Amino acid sequence: TLLTINSGDYIFYTDWAWTSFVIFSIAQSTMLAVGAVYYLLFTGVPGTATYYATIMTIYTWVAKGAWFALGYPYDFVAVPVWIPSAMLLDLTYWATRRNKHMLILVGGTLVGLSLPLFNMINLLLVRDPLEVAFKYPRPTLPPYMTPIEPQVGKFYNSPVALGAGASAV
Numbered sequence: 001t002l003l004t005i006n007s008g009d010y011i012f013y014t015d016w017a018w019t020s021f022v023i024f025s026i027a028q029s030t031m032l033a034v035g036a037v038y039y040l041l042f043t044g045v046p047g048t049a050t051y052y053a054t055i056m057t058i059y060t061w062v063a064k065g066a067w068f069a070l071g072y073p074y075d076f077v078a079v080p081v082w083i084p085s086a087m088l089l090d091l092t093y094w095a096t097r098r099n100k101h102m103l104i105l106v107g108g109t110l111v112g113l114s115l116p117l118f119n120m121i122n123l124l125l126v127r128d129p130l131e132v133a134f135k136y137p138r139p140t141l142p143p144y145m146t147p148i149e150p151q152v153g154k155f156y157n158s159p160v161a162l163g164a165g166a167s168a169v
Contacts, residue, residue, distance in 0.1 A: 004031040004052055011063050012078035015133035017123050024080065025116035032086060032115065033108040040093050041100055049089040049111075053082035072136050078126050081118040085111045 004010075008027030009020035036049035057079060064077040092107035126132075 004028065004035055005056055005059060007031040010056060010080060011060055012080060012119075012123060012126075014076055014078065014126055014129040015137065017078060017126065017129050021116075021119060021123060025119065028080070028082070029085070029112045029115040032082065033089060033104075033111045036086070036089055037093075037104055037107060040103070046093050047090050049086035049093075050083060053086035056080075056082055073132060075127050076132060076136055078123060081122050082115070084118055085115040088114055 007030070008024035009016070010024065010028065012020055012024070032049060032052060036052060039048045040046065060077070060079045064074075064079055067077050068074055088110045089107045092110060093103055096102040096106060123129075
């Protein structure tokens, strides 16, 4: 559980939610599948992935509550969605009891495909992340990571932009 929690940014703060999402998707789906399959193979106890997912969801809700208590808006922290992917993994374990290689192959694929999908839908529902990020910057962020307002249209005619565009074409 601790390995899974520490792989990727398991809390989607609205200011860096999409950056976290990419690292999170790879790290969390890998850790959830590897951790649960490892445990299942060596103990034979099903339901482990869902157990991991529930623990991490509770941890994140506690963190969300802590940020809310500090005066941040309710949707400043987006709680990632683990439980459906974990249930798919546990269901795969039940369906492939006789063939552990299929558990790793099918279960890992299901988690790897479903976890990013569920969390993408989750993050699309967050109220304008950019606006929230500017109104409520995270005090724990170092100054160089503080989001900067985009300078829209400022560099359209710069030689670098024109060269980059031409080379892309």
